[in-house]
Amino acid sequence: MQADVTIIMQNYNVSMTKLRDAVYSVINQSFERMAFIFIDDWSTDYDISYFFDEIKKAWNYKRPNMPLHLIKKPQSGPLDPRMSNHGHSFCRNWGLDLVRNFSEHRKLSDFVFFADSDDELLPNCLEILWNNLQQDDEIDISIGNFTRDNVKWINERDRAYRIINDIEEYKLPDAKPVNNLQGLKILCDPYMVNGHRITGPSVPFCATWNKIFRVSLFDDVQFPDYRTKDDNFTAHRLIWNSRKIVFTPMITYFYRPGGNLADKNLYKTVDIIDAHADRIEFFNKIFKDDIDNTSEITLENFKDKILINRIIVDERLVYLYTLMTVYTTCNDMKIKMRCVAELKNYIQLWKKDLIAYEPRFLEQCLVTEKKMLSEMPL
Known part of the structure; x- marks a missing residue:
């Protein structure tokens, strides 16, 4: 069965508890027509092979006809000289190449979604973003809102689940597409208040995760090697390449600050x-x-x-x-x-x-x- 969206997740030494939560949040998506590419980037804290067996069983039980690719220690390309792995930019580019070159005659999917291996997707995440994408054939990026993992995480998660189960909210009348210039304006909005910057809506627009991208947006865009903040180098290019972008204020993703790489400040x-x-x-x-x-x-x-x-x-x-x-x-x-x-x-x-x-x-x-x-x- 042809996948509509491919989820790409890279991992490096994320704790097995968080990693399992992240992977199962992908497997348990309500959205059916999806593929999953999981890349373990030379993790040293455990042998990922045992977890691969678990992923295969869970995936084949849930969606036996959809593609699954589990990659351990990508062999091509140089390792990041600052660390002992390739880095998440390399893994994201690797995943994109696999999506584009799935076979001689077709791509794995026309759309792609990136997820970090220490974060979680809400069960309806892809379904919500995909439905918003269907509003207009010219929409190239569908963006969801997120919440941070903190002491109130459980309460926020419960609240997010309730929002998703609310039929009126699910219709998302305010999730209207914007063009690329309007998208860049949101991305760059400094939200200045009395000379001080506060957090605005630019964060969901900048982060690579929690978005469905049309794969063709990456035809002339690559994640830069050896950059720990690679999404900051690509967000403006991808938005500029897009015809329309849609954003929902609904929470679809749980982000744990700190990242899944052993990078330094x-x-x-x-x-x-x-x-x-x-x-x-x-x-x-x-x-x-x-x-x-x-x-x-x-x-x-x-x-x-x-x-x-x-x-x-x-x-x-x-x-x-x-x-x-x-x-x-x-x-x-x-x-x-x-x-x-x-x-x-x-x-x-x-x-x-x-x-x-x-x-x-x-x-x-x-x-x-x-x-x-x-x-x-x-």
Whole structure:
């Protein structure tokens, strides 16, 4: 039977309790036409072979006619020099290649869903996202909401189950598609309040997990090797490639902060800075005419022009905020010096836009810059 969606999950040394919960949350999905690719990336804490046997039995009992691929220690490609495995970027790309090249004549599926091996999908996760996807043939990404794993996790899980079982909520009248520019605006929205950034809806749009993607979006997009925050490098590209995106406020996924890789905060810190710099460079390229004010403004494109300008400004705000945050939380002097240099440079470069859009944030930037410079060694 042809699968509609393939779930790709990579694992590295996640505790067996969490791993079992994650895998069974996939197996027990209410959605039927799905394939599952599980990649164990050189785990050393246990022999995954025993768990593979358990997965096969459970999968074949639940959906005997649907594809299952269990991969242990991918042999091709170099290992991440910082760790003893390939890294989740490699595994995600590996899984995508398997989906695209399932056989000579067809793909494994036209859509793909990524899940972390220490998280859980709600039982109706794929069904909800798939139903939203069916609203319009041009929808390329269907996104669900999530909740974090914390001390209130059990209560939140019970609440989420109740929401899913509520027929009126399940109809999701407010899950309306947006185009790629509107999607980028949500992704880059800094949610500035009195010069301080708070968490907005950008998180579900940025994370790779808890989304159904059309596989063709990845034709010119790959997850970058050796990056612990690889989704920050790909989210804007995938949204830009899409025609329409749909988001549901319903909780469909349980996210456990901390990740399923043995990465270090220093790597994450560098990746976050590089990812936002990459996003700015990407926008400078695709919106070059708008930035240079060389593109013609017409009645038809006026709204898009305003939206593009706001996307560019918002991402610049986020980048400056990131530099200031990293400076205060990181102890590595090289990274601190980079933050100071780039903050000083971009404040001057973007000062006009900051004055126009976020004067209070500019004031905060200038105060922080002065403080940072005073703390730097001569």
